[in-house]
Amino acid sequence: MLEIKNLTVSIDGRPILDDLNLTVRDGEVAAIMGPNGTGKSTLSYVIAGRKDYTVEAGEILLDGVDLLGLEPDVRAARGVFLAFQYPLEIPGVATMTFLKAALNAQRKQRGEEELSTPELMKRVKAGAEKLEIKPDMLKRALNVGFSGGEKKRMDILQMALLEPTLAILDETDSGLDIDALRVVAAGVNALRSPKRSFLIITHYQRLLDYIVPDTVHVMAKGRIAKTGGADLALELEKSGYRDYVADAA
Amino acid sequence: MSAPMTPPRTLAEAALAEAFDAALPGLPGGPDARKLRETSFSKFYDAGLPHRRIEAWHYTDLRALMRTAAPLAEAPSADSLAALREKLAASAPGCRLVVVDGVFVAQLSDPAPEGVVIQSLASVLAAGRPDLIALLAAQEFGGADTIVSLNAALMQDGVVIEVAPGAVVAEPIRIIYASTACEPRASYARSALIVGAGASMRLIEEDFGAQAAQTNRCLIVSVGDEAACDHIVSMTGMGRSSLRIESMIVRLGARVKFKSFGLIGDGGVVRRQIFMRFDGADSEGTLSGVSLLRGREHADTTLLVEHAGTGCAGRETFKYVLDEEAVGVFQGKITVEKEAQKTDGRMMSKALLLSDGVAMNNKPELEIFADDVACGHGATCGGLDENQLFYLQTRGLPFAEAEALLLEAFAADLVDELLDEATGAELREKIVCWLSARGAAPAAGDAP
Numbered sequence: 001m002l003e004i005k006n007l008t009v010s011i012d013g014r015p016i017l018d019d020l021n022l023t024v025r026d027g028e029v030a031a032i033m034g035p036n037g038t039g040k041s042t043l044s045y046v047i048a049g050r051k052d053y054t055v056e057a058g059e060i061l062l063d064g065v066d067l068l069g070l071e072p073d074v075r076a077a078r079g080v081f082l083a084f085q086y087p088l089e090i091p092g093v094a095t096m097t098f099l100k101a102a103l104n105a106q107r108k109q110r111g112e113e114e115l116s117t118p119e120l121m122k123r124v125k126a127g128a129e130k131l132e133i134k135p136d137m138l139k140r141a142l143n144v145g146f147s148g149g150e151k152k153r154m155d156i157l158q159m160a161l162l163e164p165t166l167a168i169l170d171e172t173d174s175g176l177d178i179d180a181l182r183v184v185a186a187g188v189n190a191l192r193s194p195k196r197s198f199l200i201i202t203h204y205q206r207l208l209d210y211i212v213p214d215t216v217h218v219m220a221k222g223r224i225a226k227t228g229g230a231d232l233a234l235e236l237e238k239s240g241y242r243d244y245v246a247d248a249a
Numbered sequence: 250m251s252a253p254m255t256p257p258r259t260l261a262e263a264a265l266a267e268a269f270d271a272a273l274p275g276l277p278g279g280p281d282a283r284k285l286r287e288t289s290f291s292k293f294y295d296a297g298l299p300h301r302r303i304e305a306w307h308y309t310d311l312r313a314l315m316r317t318a319a320p321l322a323e324a325p326s327a328d329s330l331a332a333l334r335e336k337l338a339a340s341a342p343g344c345r346l347v348v349v350d351g352v353f354v355a356q357l358s359d360p361a362p363e364g365v366v367i368q369s370l371a372s373v374l375a376a377g378r379p380d381l382i383a384l385l386a387a388q389e390f391g392g393a394d395t396i397v398s399l400n401a402a403l404m405q406d407g408v409v410i411e412v413a414p415g416a417v418v419a420e421p422i423r424i425i426y427a428s429t430a431c432e433p434r435a436s437y438a439r440s441a442l443i444v445g446a447g448a449s450m451r452l453i454e455e456d457f458g459a460q461a462a463q464t465n466r467c468l469i470v471s472v473g474d475e476a477a478c479d480h481i482v483s484m485t486g487m488g489r490s491s492l493r494i495e496s497m498i499v500r501l502g503a504r505v506k507f508k509s510f511g512l513i514g515d516g517g518v519v520r521r522q523i524f525m526r527f528d529g530a531d532s533e534g535t536l537s538g539v540s541l542l543r544g545r546e547h548a549d550t551t552l553l554v555e556h557a558g559t560g561c562a563g564r565e566t567f568k569y570v571l572d573e574e575a576v577g578v579f580q581g582k583i584t585v586e587k588e589a590q591k592t593d594g595r596m597m598s599k600a601l602l603l604s605d606g607v608a609m610n611n612k613p614e615l616e617i618f619a620d621d622v623a624c625g626h627g628a629t630c631g632g633l634d635e636n637q638l639f640y641l642q643t644r645g646l647p648f649a650e651a652e653a654l655l656l657e658a659f660a661a662d663l664v665d666e667l668l669d670e671a672t673g674a675e676l677r678e679k680i681v682c683w684l685s686a687r688g689a690a691p692a693a694g695d696a697p
Contacts, residue, residue, distance in 0.1 A: 048643050072642035073651075081643070088640040092658025092665070098644075101654060106645035141658075158644060 007058035018222035034219035077109035079165030149180030185210030264318035278374030290402035322350035322434035329429035351436030364416025370407035391498035391524035407440035414445030433462035446473035456486030487516030503529025511538035542575035549578035571607035
């Protein structure tokens with residue numbers, strides 16, 4: 001379970017998150033929607049452990065443990081996964097080498113045995129097939145020369161292999177055509193489980209047609225302005241964010 | 250009236266003059282070779298050790314860096330060669346040629362593969378074949394450099410490899426440099442590689458264990474029309490107080506494919522200079538290298554690429570990883586002669602600066618006399634990409650591991666791009682070895 005309590009965050013002295021409170025239960029799929037510049041991506045980065053931000057107050061508890069003092073890799077080993085809005089290209093690092101290094105680094109951190117290469121290959125192959133990732137892509141350098149859709153699918157493959165307890169999807173729909181969106185959404189839906197929570201950050205309701213959330217939170221001016229069910233997203237699609245921006249102010 | 254100024258001699262220059270006089274009677278070769286040695290030494294001595302006011306040596310001031318001249322290495326003893334033979338037993342595949350302290354050791358070397366003639370420099374100088382002597386003298390191109398002249402004066406030995414026209418040599422020819430000297434010694438090797446028209450071959454030069462304290466090596470390469478030649482040099486066996494100068498003079502015929510890759514890892518002061526000239530038309534010449542530096546190491550790569558033939562493509566890419574207080578130098582000069590129309594030249598240097606104490610000096614130069622050419626150069630200096638580091642960390646890699654993975658990727662991608670799988674794997678292993686040692690031990694060192 002993710003519990004964010006009274007989180008206040010700034011960057012270069014400029015406040016971004018303001019006394020934010022949010023709870024995502026085990027197995028819950030929570031969507032966070034909101035206009036540009038309200039701190040949605042900041043929230044995802046702060047949970048994942050990016051250092052550019054200053055946490056002024058509050059705590060982020062995952063299963064009762066405060067993540068804030070932990071390095072990003074330790075958070076990852078504790079179950080945090082961030083699917084990036086724009087997954088990075090890493091020239092010179094073969095995709096398979098990277099997947100093996102990531103998986104084994106997390107296992108090592110948790111005191112588990114390293115995966116053998118054949119076992120890893122088996123898992124990667126099975127995951128790749130489901131996400132329509134061609135074997136050729138696995139031989140190339142990570143994300144280098146991949147299309148937007150291919151990069152997103154590669155991120156979801158990583159999520160499937162790393163089996164996080166909290167998966168954060170930051171604007172996963174951006175840059176995806178309808179077909180790619182369907183594949184990615186199917187990949188995410190296949191990973192829904194009573195033990196795994198999702199935090200889905202998006203501008204548009206469209207993604208939520210494919211990944212139907214349990215709860216929808218509207219974020220405005222650095223805090224949660226309203227919480228509701230899946231129908232709240234449909235409502236927002238009609239009315240826009242104007243009311244919330246005004247309310248929060 | 251004023252008398253010409255004679256610069257005051259440094260201790261090292263005086264010691265080199267003494268060493269030359271003492272060694273000359275014992276150095277190999279007949280009267281022609283002796284004459285070459287004397288002229289070359291005069292050229293060196295008149296100019297003295299190159300210093301910061303000599304443009305090509307501005308960033309590697311040898312007069313300041315070379316405080317003493319180590320005595321010439323003696324011929325290795327039978328015992329030390331026997332010990333070396335055992336250690337060499339499990340070396341990598343290919344035709345192995347062993348040079349110990351500048352001297353070719355036939356009994357540790359393999360016979361030449363089919364289509365190849367291999368001789369020691371000493372025997373070539375003694376036999377006095379005019380074409381080979383002229384090639385070895387390299388007077389027309391590259392020979393003007395004073396350090397190349399010093400090498401010609403003191404050359405103890407080396408290997409002369411002649412690949413017959415049309416010969417396809419599948420396994421690499423591997424020159425292995427070793428040293429048995431316990432005290433600081435100097436060695437001067439000069440080798441030549443002559444690739445006949447239409448032939449193809451691969452030459453690997455590598456260090457085996459620690460090297461002599463001061464080495465001045467020169468390799469002269471001549472590639473005939475339509476030949477393909479790959480050259481790989483790996484310089485990894487130098488101590489922190491060593492001085493190493495490596496010169497390569499390359500002349501390419503027409504429709505040639507020539508590739509050279511150099512790895513510099515560990516060493517006090519390293520200067521690698523390459524003089525490459527496109528004599529013929531429509532050839533491709535690729536020069537590349539990776540320098541991995543830490544402590545107070547200093548590595549200088551200086552290129553002179555001359556385009557004289559039409560339609561040739563030159564590619565020069567050099568990468569540096571600099572840590573602690575290391576200093577990197579890249580100087581690349583491309584000249585395009587009036588007749589060399591349709592030249593396509595691209596030069597790039599990329600440096601990763603891992604600490605505030607490092608320095609990188611980049612000096613690209615283009616000198617173009619033809620009017621229909623495409624030439625460009627670029628240089629980058631910077632740290633690792635923080636976004637990439639964060640991305641890898643969010644996948645579970647601790648910071649140090651993420652950093653090592655990115656460094657390996659930076660340094661090794663040229664290896665993957667340019668070399669065959671087996672050679673690439675050998676070099677990648679050396680890069681990984683350097684990276685894993687990084688930070689593991691203090692690397693403070695003194696300049697020679």
